[in-house]
Amino acid sequence: MRCSSGYARMSPSSAPDEKAELRRGLAEADRLVDSARSAGTYSSPPVPLESLAALVNIRKIVRLDIRESGRLVPVGQSFVVELNASEHRYRQRFTLAHEIGHVLLSRSKGRNQVAERYFRCSNDSQLERACDRIAGRLILPPRELRQEVERHGHGLSDLVGVARRFEVSWQAFGFAMSELFDDRILICWRHSDLSGSKRPAYRVAWSASGSGTFIPKGAASGNDPLVEQCVSEWRSLKGEMTLRLGTLRGSYPVELLPVGRARRQSEVLMLVHSGRRN
Ligand SMILES: [Zn+2]
Numbered sequence: 200m201r202c203s204s205g206y207a208r209m210s211p212s213s214a215p216d217e218k219a220e221l222r223r224g225l226a227e228a229d230r231l232v233d234s235a236r237s238a239g240t241y242s243s244p245p246v247p248l249e250s251l252a253a254l255v256n257i258r259k260i261v262r263l264d265i266r267e268s269g270r271l272v273p274v275g276q277s278f279v280v281e282l283n284a285s286e287h288r289y290r291q292r293f294t295l296a297h298e299i300g301h302v303l304l305s306r307s308k309g310r311n312q313v314a315e316r317y318f319r320c321s322n323d324s325q326l327e328r329a330c331d332r333i334a335g336r337l338i339l340p341p342r343e344l345r346q347e348v349e350r351h352g353h354g355l356s357d358l359v360g361v362a363r364r365f366e367v368s369w370q371a372f373g374f375a376m377s378e379l380f381d382d383r384i385l386i387c388w389r390h391s392d393l394s395g396s397k398r399p400a401y402r403v404a405w406s407a408s409g410s411g412t413f414i415p416k417g418a419a420s421g422n423d424p425l426v427e428q429c430v431s432e433w434r435s436l437k438g439e440m441t442l443r444l445g446t447l448r449g450s451y452p453v454e455l456l457p458v459g460r461a462r463r464q465s466e467v468l469m470l471v472h473s474g475r476r477n
Pocket of ligand 1: 301
């Protein structure tokens with residue numbers, strides 16, 4: 200089985216079967232994290248994924264030079280997970296959690312012909328989406344995420360610390376946050392200055408928002424001065440921004456944080472306090 204895990208293919212679930220399967224998988228994930236709590240192997244972040252993997256019969260985790268993010272290899276009654284050694288450590292954590300998701304979904308179906316489907320994922324986007332959601336639940340259990348956010352604060356700089364404690368990517372963190380708090384929207388702006396333009400357009404690379412809000416990927420920031428200032432001065436900023444992004448329309452308090460700069464490409468995180476529209 201070959202997987203390219205991540206949130207890129209996530210979209211709101213629609214089919215009843217898909218929803219039922221996801222509910223089942225998420226409940227299994229909660230039970231698995233509970234087992235680690237009871238065994239005393241998990242009390243504070245980060246979630247010990249290797250311990251969770253052992254609980255679902257993943258006997259070995261190896262890091263290799265492979266093209267995809269990860270693979271789940273059945274060996275007798277147990278499994279080996281192969282991870283892409285060249286990917287970032289947080290990405291590898293997400294991929295391991297995604298592979299645990301495959302085991303959880305297959306396990307509840309039993310080892311029969313139906314179960315075989317759960318180990319063949321390359322073209323099954325429905326299954327991949329479910330495994331990504333389960334992975335998010337495993338690496339960011341809602342109970343501890345809520346505790347950490349309440350302890351450290353809801354501002355963007357506070358959330359940086361919380362995300363680091365869980366050892367997760369911003370994208371995974373943003374999606375988990377959106378399930379808990381629907382008045383805060385996390386958006387990642389990205390620009391690629393490959394055209395050589397002096398004023399590159401910042402576009403939505405991904406967004407994580409609560410119920411009732413939709414922000415299209417690729418929407419442009421309209422070269423807002425606040426985003427440009429954040430990048431040129433390379434520091435966090437707070438201010439007001441007029442947004443016309445999908446269902447998010449109006450002037451909102453925002454916090455900005457530059458998070459990545461590679462050759463001619465910058466990334467800026469933006470936290471929108473959507474409950475405080477002005
Ligand atoms: Zn997969």
